[in-house]
Amino acid sequence: MRLIALAAAALFLCNAAWAGQPAASAGPTVVAAAAAPAADKVYPPLPTLAMLPPASGDDDEAPAPHTTSHKKKTRQRDCHCAMPAPRLVVSDSSRAYLKDIEQQLDSALAQ
Amino acid sequence: MQQQKTTALRRPGSRSIRAWRTRLMLMGLAAFGISAAHAAPADECFEKAGAYQGVNPLVLRAVAWRESKGDAAAINHNANGSIDVGQAQINSIHFPELTREGIPHRALTDPCVNIFVAAWLLKQKMVRYGNTWRAIGAYHSESPHERDAYARSIQAILVSWGHLQPGR
Secondary structure (H helix, E strand, C coil): CHHHHHHHHHHHHHHHHHHHCCCCCCCCHHHHHHCCCCCCCCCCCCCCHHHCCCCCCCCCCCCCCCCCCCCCCCCCCCCCCCCCCCCCCCCHHHHHHHHHHHHHHHHHHHC | CCCCCCCCCCCCCCHHHHHHHHHHHHHHHHHCCCCCCCCCCCHHHHHHHHHHHCCCHHHHHHHHHHHHCCCCCCEEECCCCCEEECCCCEEHHHHHHHHHCCCCHHHHHCHHHHHHHHHHHHHHHHHHHCCCHHHHHHHHCCCHHHHHHHHHHHHHHHHHCCCCCCCC
């Protein structure tokens, strides 16, 4: 019985710790992101990198150090077949619109 | 959304995080298509921003409606020389702090980024004043008269939408 109580207490403490540190590390981010935000804490305006689910792309990673071995590495690619295709809408009209907005902002700031 | 100085809560960000944010914003600008023709509904942004900061998404919606009728491209000049940008009319007084947080002011014309920033500002007030009408009013102004008038206007919007009982 005491063991169960200890385990429950440990689990509770772990949960409390995660709730207080939503951006603690990349590993448990899914758990952290799902936790309710703390009422007394202001998070950054946009979610931090650590709050994202594990990244599928690796273009931000630092280049691997060169090795002298000439082994061919097989690179595994994640299959995103089940995921919906991202909808990116960048057209000439949207570019023109953005440029117009930028000019409006610049002129507004200049005044 | 004229505001007096708000508490600056900054976090040091690494270059990679900032790069990611910039990319996220650029993707957001593209994905949410802020051209008039391709403007995606920002409905989800209210929910996500509210859930992220722990603020009521309905209040965020009411603020966006009160400030600009939901016009993501709204830019207004204030008498004090500042400007308000986007549907939540983020005041240019926050631009330096937002830049330090990795958000260029141009990104505020993205409806989703704008709402996330509004949630961030509102949360600052909630931390200071609690989950109160005072906090909502302080989003607009710290001056008691303007603050209370603004809170009442948000209250009226929520009542008119049927989310709030009159007189509460």
